[in-house]
Amino acid sequence: MGARDWRDLPRAPAPGTPVCAADALAGPGTLGVEIGGFPLLLVRTPAGLFGYFNACPHQHLPLDWRGGQILSEDGRRLRCSNHAAGFDAATGQGVEGFGEGCALIAVPVETAGGQVRVGTV
Numbered sequence: 032m033g034a035r036d037w038r039d040l041p042r043a044p045a046p047g048t049p050v051c052a053a054d055a056l057a058g059p060g061t062l063g064v065e066i067g068g069f070p071l072l073l074v075r076t077p078a079g080l081f082g083y084f085n086a087c088p089h090q091h092l093p094l095d096w097r098g099g100q101i102l103s104e105d106g107r108r109l110r111c112s113n114h115a116a117g118f119d120a121a122t123g124q125g126v127e128g129f130g131e132g133c134a135l136i137a138v139p140v141e142t143a144g145g146q147v148r149v150g151t152v
């Protein structure tokens with residue numbers, strides 16, 4: 032699943048689709064949003080803003096389904112709230128537990144004009 036392209040996913044939003052106001056996720060952390068039925072997880076870390084299809088490759092549940100803090104203190108690791116699969120926050124590569132050997136599907140995001148939107152590639 033890790034090699035899948037986000038553009039092939041059901042209800043994938045078009046590049047340029049507005050996601051949210053940039054200040055909706057101003058500091059390090061995550062924000063789960065739905066864009067026309069497409070679940071997107073925004074991740075802000077000291078290294079930048081990243082987007083992922085919000086479905087853990089373990090059991091296809093949203094990573095933040097059980098809520099709580101899923102980004103590590105240093106902003107480098109995402110830990111699925113369901114069964115603790117660990118992923119590199121900047122690449123989506125699985126690095127721990129049920130995440131090993133798989134990866135999140137990255138969705139490009141960009142900030143412009145005070146708004147986060149779906150990026151190009």
Ligand code: FES
Binds near residue numbers: 094
């Ligand atoms: S659904 Fe994410 S670790 Fe099980």
